[in-house]
Amino acid sequence: MQHLVDTDDFSKEQIANIMHDAATFKKEMPSKLLEDKLLITLFFESSTRTRSSFEVAAKRLGASVVHLDPSKSSTNKGESLEDTFENLAAMEPDGVIIRHEFNNTPKKLANKNLTPILNAGAGNYAHPTQALLDYFTMLEHFGELKGKTIAIVGDIVSSRVASSGIRLFTRMGMNVVLVAPKPFMPDNDLPKYEKLSNIIDKVDIVMSLRAQLERHKAPIFEDYDEYAKEYCITKELFEDRDILLLHPGPVMRNIDISDEMLTDKRSKVLTQVKNGVYVRMAILKALLLDN
Numbered sequence: 001m002q003h004l005v006d007t008d009d010f011s012k013e014q015i016a017n018i019m020h021d022a023a024t025f026k027k028e029m030p031s032k033l034l035e036d037k038l039l040i041t042l043f044f045e046s047s048t049r050t051r052s053s054f055e056v057a058a059k060r061l062g063a064s065v066v067h068l069d070p071s072k073s074s075t076n077k078g079e080s081l082e083d084t085f086e087n088l089a090a091m092e093p094d095g096v097i098i099r100h101e102f103n104n105t106p107k108k109l110a111n112k113n114l115t116p117i118l119n120a121g122a123g124n125y126a127h128p129t130q131a132l133l134d135y136f137t138m139l140e141h142f143g144e145l146k147g148k149t150i151a152i153v154g155d156i157v158s159s160r161v162a163s164s165g166i167r168l169f170t171r172m173g174m175n176v177v178l179v180a181p182k183p184f185m186p187d188n189d190l191p192k193y194e195k196l197s198n199i200i201d202k203v204d205i206v207m208s209l210r211a212q213l214e215r216h217k218a219p220i221f222e223d224y225d226e227y228a229k230e231y232c233i234t235k236e237l238f239e240d241r242d243i244l245l246l247h248p249g250p251v252m253r254n255i256d257i258s259d260e261m262l263t264d265k266r267s268k269v270l271t272q273v274k275n276g277v278y279v280r281m282a283i284l285k286a287l288l289l290d291n
């Protein structure tokens with residue numbers, strides 16, 4: 001039984017297969033490869049893209065999906081997450097897709113080996129399907145990513161998208177640089193810059209991130225318009241440079257990225273969402289069929 005807690009659960013060969021399958025599915029919708037499969041989603045945190053993308057991906061492949069709304073489940077009556085999970089696993093689904101505020105929840109449930117766990121976002125630690133869809137979107141554009149430089153900009157320390165992305169992109173031979181004000185900067189060995197303008201001529205890709213206000217124990221900036229003056233991605237900053245612009249969503253318009261840049265053809269924000277379905281289809285195939 002294989003789980004997806006983070007992208008290092010996949011070998012490089014599996015990642016190559018996922019990229020290949022996703023590209024094939026994008027060209028032509030496959031047959032209902034997962035017709036007899038059933039997945040349960042269990043989202044303890046809000047989600048727009050990830051939950052619907054998993055559901056669309058599963059349904060495109062013919063699988064059924066059952067949603068459990070934790071706010072209306074027995075975790076509200078004092079049942080532990082483990083017990084809730086074991087009850088769901090007793091119904092013999094083919095996988096459970098989980099999002100949770102704690103970093104170690106997917107790993108803890110995966111260790112029980114009752115059903116494949118697909119991590120749809122855990123704390124600020126990991127969001128492997130987002131990292132893989134971001135990788136796919138870059139690969140689709142550049143063809144080869146070894147040696148390419150991506151600048152991750154914004155609230156990096158709170159971001160599971162950044163954590164998973166950093167691990168995957170460096171493993172695949174990309175250069176990652178971090179751009180953030182001090183309170184948003186994680187502690188690691190990667191090159192760090194306080195301003196994007198200091199490194200912009202050396203980057204091939206910019207990944208902008210949302211300030212995750214709901215994860216800050218106390219407000220970090222009083223005024224996000226002031227923050228935006230330095231960190232919002234604008235046309236004035238990019239000029240006519242050939243840089244791919246990514247954002248995992250939800251975008252805080254004119255704080256993360258300007259309205260004008262969102263409609264610029266270098267912005268791949270909606271392409272990421274579109275690709276997310278194909279990449280999740282390929283991931284479901286890898287975990288439920290190829291194993």
Ligand code: NCD
Nearest residue numbers: 049050121127210248249250
């Ligand atoms: C992110 C998340 O929830 O981790 N969104 C996503 O899944 N695409 C990022 C965010 O909430 O800012």
